[in-house]
Amino acid sequence: MRADAQRNRLRLLDVTIELILEAGGEPSRDAIADRAGVGIGTLYRHFPDQQALLHAVARHALEKSIGAGEAVLENASDGVDALRQYMHAALDNGIGVVNIIHPLLESHEWPDLRARAGALLKVIVARAIQDGMPGGDVSERDIVLAMIRFARPLAIGLPLDEERAMAHRHLDFYIDGLCLRHGRQIEPSSAAHPQGNIHANPR
Amino acid sequence: MRADAQRNRLRLLDVTIELILEAGGEPSRDAIADRAGVGIGTLYRHFPDQQALLHAVARHALEKSIGAGEAVLENASDGVDALRQYMHAALDNGIGVVNIIHPLLESHEWPDLRARAGALLKVIVARAIQDGMPGGDVSERDIVLAMIRFARPLAIGLPLDEERAMAHRHLDFYIDGLCLRHGRQIEPSSAAHPQGNIHANPR
Amino acid sequence: MRADAQRNRLRLLDVTIELILEAGGEPSRDAIADRAGVGIGTLYRHFPDQQALLHAVARHALEKSIGAGEAVLENASDGVDALRQYMHAALDNGIGVVNIIHPLLESHEWPDLRARAGALLKVIVARAIQDGMPGGDVSERDIVLAMIRFARPLAIGLPLDEERAMAHRHLDFYIDGLCLRHGRQIEPSSAAHPQGNIHANPR
Amino acid sequence: MRADAQRNRLRLLDVTIELILEAGGEPSRDAIADRAGVGIGTLYRHFPDQQALLHAVARHALEKSIGAGEAVLENASDGVDALRQYMHAALDNGIGVVNIIHPLLESHEWPDLRARAGALLKVIVARAIQDGMPGGDVSERDIVLAMIRFARPLAIGLPLDEERAMAHRHLDFYIDGLCLRHGRQIEPSSAAHPQGNIHANPR
DNA sequence: TATGAATGAGGGTTCATTCAT
DNA sequence: TATGAATGAACCCTCATTCAT
Numbered sequence: 001m002r003a004d005a006q007r008n009r010l011r012l013l014d015v016t017i018e019l020i021l022e023a024g025g026e027p028s029r030d031a032i033a034d035r036a037g038v039g040i041g042t043l044y045r046h047f048p049d050q051q052a053l054l055h056a057v058a059r060h061a062l063e064k065s066i067g068a069g070e071a072v073l074e075n076a077s078d079g080v081d082a083l084r085q086y087m088h089a090a091l092d093n094g095i096g097v098v099n100i101i102h103p104l105l106e107s108h109e110w111p112d113l114r115a116r117a118g119a120l121l122k123v124i125v126a127r128a129i130q131d132g133m134p135g136g137d138v139s140e141r142d143i144v145l146a147m148i149r150f151a152r153p154l155a156i157g158l159p160l161d162e163e164r165a166m167a168h169r170h171l172d173f174y175i176d177g178l179c180l181r182h183g184r185q186i187e188p189s190s191a192a193h194p195q196g197n198i199h200a201n202p203r
Numbered sequence: 204m205r206a207d208a209q210r211n212r213l214r215l216l217d218v219t220i221e222l223i224l225e226a227g228g229e230p231s232r233d234a235i236a237d238r239a240g241v242g243i244g245t246l247y248r249h250f251p252d253q254q255a256l257l258h259a260v261a262r263h264a265l266e267k268s269i270g271a272g273e274a275v276l277e278n279a280s281d282g283v284d285a286l287r288q289y290m291h292a293a294l295d296n297g298i299g300v301v302n303i304i305h306p307l308l309e310s311h312e313w314p315d316l317r318a319r320a321g322a323l324l325k326v327i328v329a330r331a332i333q334d335g336m337p338g339g340d341v342s343e344r345d346i347v348l349a350m351i352r353f354a355r356p357l358a359i360g361l362p363l364d365e366e367r368a369m370a371h372r373h374l375d376f377y378i379d380g381l382c383l384r385h386g387r388q389i390e391p392s393s394a395a396h397p398q399g400n401i402h403a404n405p406r
Numbered sequence: 407m408r409a410d411a412q413r414n415r416l417r418l419l420d421v422t423i424e425l426i427l428e429a430g431g432e433p434s435r436d437a438i439a440d441r442a443g444v445g446i447g448t449l450y451r452h453f454p455d456q457q458a459l460l461h462a463v464a465r466h467a468l469e470k471s472i473g474a475g476e477a478v479l480e481n482a483s484d485g486v487d488a489l490r491q492y493m494h495a496a497l498d499n500g501i502g503v504v505n506i507i508h509p510l511l512e513s514h515e516w517p518d519l520r521a522r523a524g525a526l527l528k529v530i531v532a533r534a535i536q537d538g539m540p541g542g543d544v545s546e547r548d549i550v551l552a553m554i555r556f557a558r559p560l561a562i563g564l565p566l567d568e569e570r571a572m573a574h575r576h577l578d579f580y581i582d583g584l585c586l587r588h589g590r591q592i593e594p595s596s597a598a599h600p601q602g603n604i605h606a607n608p609r
Numbered sequence: 610m611r612a613d614a615q616r617n618r619l620r621l622l623d624v625t626i627e628l629i630l631e632a633g634g635e636p637s638r639d640a641i642a643d644r645a646g647v648g649i650g651t652l653y654r655h656f657p658d659q660q661a662l663l664h665a666v667a668r669h670a671l672e673k674s675i676g677a678g679e680a681v682l683e684n685a686s687d688g689v690d691a692l693r694q695y696m697h698a699a700l701d702n703g704i705g706v707v708n709i710i711h712p713l714l715e716s717h718e719w720p721d722l723r724a725r726a727g728a729l730l731k732v733i734v735a736r737a738i739q740d741g742m743p744g745g746d747v748s749e750r751d752i753v754l755a756m757i758r759f760a761r762p763l764a765i766g767l768p769l770d771e772e773r774a775m776a777h778r779h780l781d782f783y784i785d786g787l788c789l790r791h792g793r794q795i796e797p798s799s800a801a802h803p804q805g806n807i808h809a810n811p812r
Numbered sequence: 813t814a815t816g817a818a819t820g821a822g823g824g825t826t827c828a829t830t831c832a833t
Numbered sequence: 834t835a836t837g838a839a840t841g842a843a844c845c846c847t848c849a850t851t852c853a854t
Contacts (some may be wrong), residue, residue, distance in 0.1 A: 455849080
C-alpha cells in the first residue's frame with residue numbers, strides 16, 4: 001500500500017471515531033470524507049461499505065481494549081482490581097464506539113481477536129473470582145454485555161464529558177454490585193480507572 | 204373517539220414500543236404503520252409528527268412507571284426494597300423506551316407528570332437512604348439516568364426476552380453496588396424480580 | 407333535496423370562491439369543509455370529486471358573467487362600450503375563478519351555457535365592430551382568452567385589492583388597443599366598468 | 610465543473626422552463642428529473658431546493674431579457690418601438706417563466722440584476738414617453754407587471770405555440786392601448802414580431 | 813344523510829453506494 | 834488511485850378520496 005493511501009486509511013478511521021464520539025450516532029459517509037479531507041470515492045476504496053468501516057473501527061477499539069486488559073493483567077496484584085481497571089480502560093478505549101463488536105465476536109470473523117479476547121476474559125474473570133468476586137452464576141457474559149451497555153451513549157443530549165463521567169460512575173456501581181454477590185463485602189470502587197470520571201470518592 | 208380509532212391508537216403505541224425495543228432506535232413511520240396494519244395516513248392522523256408519537260409513548264411509559272412507584276411506596280416496608288422494586292417496575296413499564304423522557308422532564312412540558320415524578324423520586328430516595336442506602340453523593344440523578352441506561356436496548360440483536368433479562372440482571376448488580384457504598388452490607392438482590400413484561404402490572 | 411342539504415351546497419360553493427380569492431390557488435378540500443362547517447364527507451356527497459366542485463363554481467361564475475353581459479347589452483347604447491363593460495363585469499363576477507371554463511366550453515359540457523355564452527359573445531363583438539371596433543382578424547377568441555388572462559392572478563403576492571385593480575387596469579389598456587386596430591382612433595377607456603379599478607382617468 | 614455535470618445543469622434548467630410553460634405551475638421535482646433523464650439526486654445536487662432551482666431559472670430568464678432590452682435600446686431609433694420590442698423579447702426570453710421574479714427584485718437578492726433592470730426600464734420608459742407614449746400615470750410598474758401577466762401561461766391546455774402566439778398578440782394590443790392614452794394616435798402593432806422562441810436571440 | 817377515520821399515491825428530501833472522469 | 838457526480842431506495846409528510854360508523 002502506498003504511503004499516502006496508508007495515511008488516508010488511518011485518517012479515515014480517526015475521523016470516524018471522532019465523529020461518532022461527537023454526535024453519538026453513525027456519522028454520514030460524506031461527513032467522514034469531508035472531515036478527512038478526501039473524496040467520498042477514496043473512503044469507499046478503503047472501506048467498501050458501511051460494515052467494512054465500522055468493522056475496522058471496532059477492531060481498532062477492540063485491539064486497544066485487549067491490549068489494555070493484557071497490560072492490566074500483568075501489573076495488577078489483585079484480580080478484582082484488575083477486572084475493574086480492565087472494564088474502565090475498555091470504556092476509555094472506545095469499546096462501545098459501535099454496537100457491533102458483540103455479534104462480530106460471536107460470528108466467525110476475526111478469529112485472532114476472538115481468541116485473544118476470549119482468553120483474556122477467561123483469565124481476568126478467573127483471577128477476580130479467585131481474589132474474592134463471587135463465582136456462582138457470574139460469567140464472562142456479565143462482563144462483555146455490561147461493557148457494551150455502559151459504553152452506549154444515553155442519547156439524552158448530555159455533553160460529552162458528562163456522558164463519559166456517568167458511564168464510568170455507573171460502571172463502578174455495577175462492579176461493586178458484581179463483587180458483592182452472595183454477601184461478600186469488598187472495599188467498593190477502590191481501584192479506579194485512569195481518567196475521566198467524576199466518581200466522588202478519591203481513588 | 205370512535206371505537207376503531209381508539210383501537211388503532213393503542214395498537215400504534217404498542218407497535219412503536221415493540222419496534223423501539225427490537226431495534227434500539229427510532230423506528231421509521233412506515234415500519235410502524237406497516238406493523239400496526241394501518242395506512243401511513245392513519246399514523247399521521249393520530250400523531251401528527253414524530254414528536255407527538257414519541258411523546259405519547261413516553262408519557263404512557265412514564266405514567267405507568269410513576270403509578271407503579273407510588274404503589275410500591277405504599278406497600279413496601281423497607282426503603283431500599285422499595286427503590287429496587289420501583290426501578291425494576293419502571294423497566295417493565297418501558298420507562299426508557301425512548302430517549303426523550305429526560306429532556307422533556309427538564310423542559311416545561313408535562314408539568315403534572317414532572318411534579319409527580321419529582322415528588323416520588325425524592326421520597327423513594329429519602330426512604331432508601333433512611334433504610335440504609337448510603338447518602339453521600341448518591342442522588343436522584345443516579346436513579347433516573349440509570350433507569351434510562353438499563354432500559355436502553357443493547358442493540359446487538361439479542362432476542363427480546365434475553366434483552367429484558369439482562370437489563371434486569373444488570374440493574375440488580377447496579378443497585379447492589381449503590382447500596383453497598385461506604386461499606387454497608389445488604390442482602391443483595393434477594394428479591395429476584397419475576398420475568399418482567401413491559402405491560403405487566405407493577406409488583 | 408332537503409332544505410339543509412340545499413343550504414350546505416350553497417355554503418360550500420360560497421366558501422370555495424372565498425378561499426380561491428383569498429389564497430389564489432385551489433384550496434384544499436379539508437379547508438373548504440372546515441370553513442363551511444361541515445364534514446369532509448358532506449362535501450363529497452355534494453361534489454363527488456374536485457372536478458365537480460370546480461365545475462359548479464365555474465358554472466356559477468359563468469352564469470353571473472353571462473347574465474351581466476346580457477344586461478349590459480340591453481342597456482348599452484354603444485357597442486364598444488358594451489364590450490368594455492361586459493369584460494369588466496366578467497372579471498368582477500369571478501369569470502377566472504378557475505382556469506377550466508374554457509376547456510369546458512370547448513367540450514360538450516353545459517350545452518345550455520355554451521349556447522348562451524356563444525350567442526352573447528357573437529352579438530357583443532358584432533355590435534362593437536359595428537360601432538367602430540376594427541373587425542379584421544379580431545374575433546370572439548380575442549375576447550374569451552383575454553378575459554381568462556386578465557382574470558388570472560399574477561401570483562406575485564399582491565394584496566387582493568391591488569391584484570384586482572391591476573387586472574382592470576391591464577384590461578382597460580387591452581381594450582383600448584383592440585379598438586385602435588387599423589388606425590381608428592377612439593375615445594380611450596371612456597366607458598368604465600362599475601367598480602374596483604384604479605384607472606386613472608375619471609369615468 | 611465537469612463537462613457532464615455542466616450538461617446536466619443546463620438540461621435541468623431547460624426542462625424546468627419547458628414544464629412550467631406546459632403546465633403553468635411549479636412542476637414536481639420528480640417530473641423535472643424524469644424529463645431530463647437524470648436521477649432525482651442529481652437534481653438535488655445541482656439545486657438543493659425548489660428555491661435554488663427557480664432562482665436559477667428566473668435569473669437565467671431575467672439576464673437574457675435584460676440583455677435583449679439593452680441591445681434593443683442601442684439599435685432602436687424610436688422609443689415606443691424600443692419598448693414594444695423589449696417587451697416581446699422579454700416574453701421570448703421567458704421573463705415570466707416563474708412567478709418569483711418580482712418578489713425577488715423587490716427583496717435584496719440579486720443587487721446587480723436589480724440595478725441593471727431598474728436602469729434599463731427607466732430609460733426605456735423615458736424614451737418611449739419622449740417619443741410619444743403618454744406619460745401621465747403610466748409607469749415602470751405598468752411594464753413590469755404586464756410582462757409578468759402576458760408571460761404567464763393561460764393554463765387551459767393550449768399547445769405551446771398557440772400559447773405563445775396569444776401572449777404576443779395580447780401584449781401587442783396592450784401596448785397599443787398604452788400608447789394610445791390621451792388620444793395620441795400611433796401606427797399600431799406595425800412591427801409584428803417573428804415567431805418568437807424562448808431561446809431565440811433578441812431581435 | 814352527516815361525520816370524520818382510514819387509505820395510499822405522490823411530492824420533497826437525504827444519503828449510502830456506484831461509476832465516469 | 835483519487836475525485837466527486839449520479840443514482841435510487843427509503844424516509845417524511847400532505848391531501849384527495851373512500852368507507853365504516
